[in-house]
Amino acid sequence: xxxxxxxxxxxxxxxxxxxxxxxxxxxxxxxxxxxxxxxxxxxxxxxxxxxxxxxxxxxxxxxxxxxxxxxxxxxxxxxxxxxxxxxxxxxxxxxxxxxxxxxxxxxxxxxxxxxxxxxxxxxxxxxxxxxxxxxxxxxxxxxxxxxxxxxxxxxxxxxxxxxxxxxxxxxxxxxxxxxxxxxxxxxxxxxxxxxxxxxxxxxxxxxxxxxxxxxxxxxxxxxxxxxxxxxxxxxxxxxxxxxxxxxxxxxxxxxxxxxxxxxxxxxxxxxxxxxxxxxxxxxxxxxxxxxxxxxxxxxxxxxxxxxxxxxxxxxxxxxxxxxxxxxxxxxxxxxxxxxxxxxxxxxxxxxxxxxxxxxxxxxxxxxxxxxxxxxxxxxxxxxxxxxxxxxxxxxxxxxxxxxxxxxxxxxxxxxxxxxxxxxxxxxxxxxxxxxxxxxxxxxxxxxxxxxxxxxxxxxxxxxxx
Numbered sequence: 001x002x003x004x005x006x007x008x009x010x011x012x013x014x015x016x017x018x019x020x021x022x023x024x025x026x027x028x029x030x031x032x033x034x035x036x037x038x039x040x041x042x043x044x045x046x047x048x049x050x051x052x053x054x055x056x057x058x059x060x061x062x063x064x065x066x067x068x069x070x071x072x073x074x075x076x077x078x079x080x081x082x083x084x085x086x087x088x089x090x091x092x093x094x095x096x097x098x099x100x101x102x103x104x105x106x107x108x109x110x111x112x113x114x115x116x117x118x119x120x121x122x123x124x125x126x127x128x129x130x131x132x133x134x135x136x137x138x139x140x141x142x143x144x145x146x147x148x149x150x151x152x153x154x155x156x157x158x159x160x161x162x163x164x165x166x167x168x169x170x171x172x173x174x175x176x177x178x179x180x181x182x183x184x185x186x187x188x189x190x191x192x193x194x195x196x197x198x199x200x201x202x203x204x205x206x207x208x209x210x211x212x213x214x215x216x217x218x219x220x221x222x223x224x225x226x227x228x229x230x231x232x233x234x235x236x237x238x239x240x241x242x243x244x245x246x247x248x249x250x251x252x253x254x255x256x257x258x259x260x261x262x263x264x265x266x267x268x269x270x271x272x273x274x275x276x277x278x279x280x281x282x283x284x285x286x287x288x289x290x291x292x293x294x295x296x297x298x299x300x301x302x303x304x305x306x307x308x309x310x311x312x313x314x315x316x317x318x319x320x321x322x323x324x325x326x327x328x329x330x331x332x333x334x335x336x337x338x339x340x341x342x343x344x345x346x347x348x349x350x351x352x353x354x355x356x357x358x359x360x361x362x363x364x365x366x367x368x369x370x371x372x373x374x375x376x377x378x379x380x381x382x383x384x385x386x387x388x389x390x391x392x393x394x395x396x397x398x399x400x401x402x403x404x405x406x407x408x409x410x411x412x413x414x415x416x417x418x419x420x421x422x423x424x425x426x427x428x429x430x431x432x433x434x435x436x437x438x439x440x441x442x443x444x445x446x447x448x449x450x451x452x453x454x455x456x457x458x459x460x461x462x463x464x465x
Contacts, residue, residue: 046073127161208245
């Protein structure tokens with residue numbers, strides 16, 4: 001392994017951090033932390049499941065960057081694919097034109113998607129794919145004589161993106177209030193957090209029926225003639241990895257069919273191996289009308305997202321002067337598409353999907369050892385995607401109040417985890433959780449390392465509460 005360079009310039013060892021404080025507007029960041037003298041963490045290199053900062057410290061990447069670096073860091077095959085394509089054709093838009101890599105990738109994604117999801121609309125990322133899906137279903141119903149169908153149903157605490165439309169679909173009030181008024185027509189229903197079930201807390205299948213029936217109830221209250229789509233993640237991210245109860249997704253499919261409502265599976269996180277298949281909906285055996293995806297499509301080596309739609313949704317656009325007046329400059333970028341093709345080649349060559357399926361139970365059982373800690377209330381998830389919910393009282397499942405959660409997560413946990421050598425997410429969108437979504441290449445030794453680090457930090461957190 002090569003040594004990590006020290007990134008120091010004439011301004012001294014803090015110069016990069018100082019430059020970040022002066023000029024870099026980091027996303028979802030409380031900049032007051034750095035204005036008051038805190039050092040900006042600067043990651044400079046990655047290899048496999050690990051990253052290094054500018055001082056040479058090593059961290060296990062327990063979040064795959066941001067649910068993204070499926071094949072790990074430092075994959076020369078993906079860098080080479082980007083370089084080769086950039087030399088041949090660095091950029092050309094797919095606005096009434098095409099280039100080989102976009103065509104090849106669209107064909108490949110269609111072959112991997114369930115059912116008749118055969119039309120691929122490329123974007124730059126997941127939020128744009130969600131935005132695209134809402135616009136598409138609205139125009140589809142307008143073209144087919146139902147212009148009043150424009151509303152969407154989505155779930156509480158769910159995150160679907162930051163653009164005005166995707167943010168309306170998002171179910172996190174604190175993420176939205178600064179930007180209101182948003183796009184009208186978004187209605188929220190309960191999610192599938194069985195640990196916090198208010199109904200059927202002892203019967204997960206009954207709970208799944210209850211949660212799905214709230215979707216039908218919302219459609220009926222709004223009026224089926226006004227509802228265009230239901231948006232949901234197969235495994236909900238925000239709130240801490242809520243898997244679908246048995247039968248839930250199939251029941252949602254039935255409800256959507258009954259009321260002529262489109263079922264949109266937001267697989268921005270769950271696609272491309274995260275749940276053990278190229279699409280989680282394949283694993284759960286349910287075919288939606290649209291899949292939105294991004295992140296792991298290129299393992300993060302180049303930005304790319306994709307909305308994959310059914311033949312039914314494309315049909316009105318095949319005739320006359322109709323067009324979908326929507327697009328992005330970098331959607332289907334030649335370099336990104338080439339990287340995606342190379343990424344999917346490696347998935348097949350290295351048996352990544354089977355590796356996840358073979359090891360997901362070991363990952364779950366290793367994390368479940370943490371259940372012996374008084375601060376751990378629930379360990380849940382699927383594939384290589386897990387949330388650990390933290391509680392104040394294990395018996396009653398009492399959670400932390402807002403001030404306690406602030407001190408626990410931002411005041412202690414985030415920094416303590418990083419200092420202990422793991423990058424992951426301590427999140428309070430909903431009840432406090434730690435989220436894990438490591439690169440899909442890891443195995444038991446890394447599972448053990450994750451558990452050991454978490455055990456130490458969680459034990460310390462409990463002792464200082």
